[in-house]
Amino acid sequence: MGASLTRRAALGLGAAVTAAVTAPAAASATQPTCADDIRRAYRFHTGRAGGAWESVISLNGQDLVAARADDVVEAYSVNKVAVATAVLDKVDRGLLTLTQRVEVTADIVLTTGDGIIPLDGAYPSSITLGHVLALLLTVSDDTCVRLCGLVVPALEVNQILVDKGFPKTQVDPVANPNRFFLGKTTPRETHDLLRALAAGTLLSPASTAYLLGILRSQAAHTDGIRRDMSSVDRARVATKAGWFKDGRNEAGIVFDAQNNPALIYALFSQGAGPDPNDFGGTHPAIKARAALGPLFLNAVPATTSRTAYAPTNGG
Structure with missing residues (x-):
């Protein structure tokens, strides 16, 4: 993809703006x-x-x-991939399974923010860990962060990430060991x-x-x-x-x-x-x-x- 016409169309720039933004320091052949x-x-x-x-x-x-x-920046929901990695690390070690269920109680549901769980009205109930991760990573369900915390507490999430070579990608623990803010990276x-x-x-x-x-x-x-x-x-x-x-x-x-x-x-x-x-x-x-x-x-x-x-x- 070397055609300058295609590039200009993709950038959506006029000739004058393109020249101002992309002009090289010296001509190149x-x-x-x-x-x-x-x-x-x-x-x-x-x-x-x-x-x-x-x-x-x-x-x-x-x-x-x-x-x-x-x-170091606030990761927000991008760190849900890191949280999912910690959960799946425990699955890989045989400590969890995607088919096991976690309890969805009224007090764990985040009624603000993103997701499906606060909309369905179907709690108390239970949900598989596989469904938790799918909702966590697609519709970015915030209640699923708390559900992940039930099986991988905050300090364990952070230690798994450190052990995998990511010491600055960390969640922020709170007083409840099973809850956390999504932290930094x-x-x-x-x-x-x-x-x-x-x-x-x-x-x-x-x-x-x-x-x-x-x-x-x-x-x-x-x-x-x-x-x-x-x-x-x-x-x-x-x-x-x-x-x-x-x-x-x-x-x-x-x-x-x-x-x-x-x-x-x-x-x-x-x-x-x-x-x-x-x-x-x-x-x-x-x-x-x-x-x-x-x-x-x-x-x-x-x-x-x-x-x-x-x-x-x-x-």
Whole structure:
């Protein structure tokens, strides 16, 4: 993907703005690359969104963007991937199973925030741990954070992450040992956790396939990076977003034709846009991520090996 016309269309810039943003320090005889496009687009779209950004974007193991990559930032729901990793680590060690049930009591349900559990009215009840993780990572159900805490207390979550090499990706414990806030991370650690997950070195093969299957599903986050993509293209991307106060975060993986993790991104932002109470697609940080998504796809060869999304009409 070297055509400058395609790049300009993807960036949506006029000639004057393009020149101002992307003009090189010296003339180059080489053709622009997808890597160049992503670097330029990141600078342009995050600059236009405003606020502070801390990010890592890599392609085939090489950093394209490393902006304040080691800053400790509020992870918000992006750390739900880390929480799920701790739960699945205990599954891998035979201490938990995805089919075991946890109790959903009235006092554990978060009636504000995101999710399905506070909407269904079906509690007290019980739910399998597999359903907990699926809801945690797709609709980002906040009650499921507490349900995970029933089987992996806060201090154990943190120790598992330390043991796996992520000492700055930690939840924040509270007085109740089974509850916690989602805590902090760094762009580099979130990027490296996703890289290890896709490489199969973070969890067992079964848990790896399970976790990536959820993050790549059509039920997973479709705003941000995956907004302007077909259903087939969305299946190429495993992603998790997080939002709270003025923070808008997203991290994920784009897979190539051989189902290898080719492009990995960890994008954290704070203070973009005039309205911190806008959590929808009109927020400037989400618009910036949506603009980057097609460029991420263009940088990675298309896949035809994965079964296309097949909806059902009941019956």
